[in-house]
Amino acid sequence: MVRIAYAHDGVNVYDMFFLRHLRKKNNVFLLTFNVSPSFVPRDVGKLKMMEPLARATAGIRFTEGLRMYVLWPLRAILFQFYLYMLKPDIVVGCMATKYGFYSALSRFRPVLLVVWGSDVLIAPKRFFLLRFMAKYALKKSDAVIVDSEVQREAVVKLGCDPNKILKFPWFDLRRVKSNTRRRNQVRRKLGWVGNPIVVCVRMHEPIYGVKYFLEAIPDVIKAVPESRFLLIGEGRLSTQFKKRVKEMRIDPYVRFMGRLSREETITHMSAADIYVSTSLSDGTSASLLEAMALRLPPVVTEIPGNKEWILHGWNGLLVPVRDSPSVADGIISLLKGRALREKIGARALEVVKSKTDWEENSKRLDFLINELFTESRSESAEKN
DSSP: OEEEEEESOSOSHHHHHHHHHHHHHEEEEEEESOSOOOSOOTTSEEEEOOOTTTTTTTTSTTHHHHHHHHTHHHHHHHHHHHHHHHOOSEEEEEIIIIIHHHHHHSSOOOEEEEOOSHHHHTHHHHOHHHHHHHHHHHHHOSEEEESSHHHHHHHHHTTOOGGGEEEOOOOOGGGOOOOHHHHHHHHHHHTOTTSOEEEEEOOSSGGGOHHHHHHHHHHHHHHOTTOEEEEEBOOTTHHHHHHHHHHTTOGGGEEEEESOOHHHHHHHHHTOSEEEEOOSSOSSOHHHHHHHHTTOOEEEEOOHHHHTTOOBTTTBEEEOTTOHHHHHHHHHHHHHOHHHHHHHHHHHHHHHHHHOOHHHHHHHHHHHHHHHHHHHHHHHHHHO
16 A cells, blocks of 8 residues: 655645545545645545644735745745655645645655646746746656646646656546436525526636626626526635625625535536636636536636637637626527527537546556556665
8 A cells, every 4th residue: 555645735626536536545644734624535644734823824815825935945844844754655746836846845756746727827927936846846756647738738848758747637527416306406595496597616716717707797687687696616806706796786696605515516516507617727627527517508718728628619618718798698698598508518518428537547547656656666675
């Protein structure tokens, strides 16, 4: 059994996704600087690496970003100390500009870097330090996991050896199931039994462009007054979004659900009729694949990550980035055409079925971990 140190914040559905799989055949521990990791299986050990003032500032906005960059030398030292205590066989470091960088700086090998998206698509373009972190992590890691072609191209441009990249969508179709009874329960609870529902499942952070979805809602209501809008997620912009909804006087049509568990998210998505994402950047979006698996016709921005999955007019609609009128037009066309909605939704399901095979991809991941472990043991034996 391989002893794995999985390093990340533990607050993302992908953390739960990877940890659930890794724990099946390995002894897995979460290493995190986050005070309250929530997306972690109960049987996975948690090691919280607390730097000064971490608990005192945990609930204050922007402090994590400041600690992440200002205290990175201290974090790197703490990270190496905890690895020394844990003595893992493999370190899985998430995000090239964060835990992946700390992993690369440590003296532990092998390191499996999991690229998250913005760490290679956006961050390196914004700040020299972040570009250095990403390039260093990619160079020093023994293997790199990406979830899309756009991520693969980005890491290669940053200097990553193409031969050490493993690409697959982080998605298990078997874990996404529609339930008619639960769908009806959600609709009754919302008071929207006979209304067409549009759902957005993105965090309320600038990169996800949720404001462009909100600005499209008034035009949709004018065209289809019975339409309703469900937002799942939260973030730094949640208060601003709720205020804007009231300013536009559309609050009777909009419901903010906050952050839900993955199971509850799937249940609420299955109660909807259309999925919308106005993200400015993405790799392979889990919520998009979930929507497709639930036969929800998607209206999404025409960014490379989405275009890997959506052919405009066939299994979804692609709209320009930062273009609320186009978002509204796309939603309206689907709301007014039930037959079109059903046809696009059925095609969306077929595409996600044909392009995601977690049984096969999980074997590829397991093989990579075993390969890294075996090579590391062989190298250690040769040195001794």
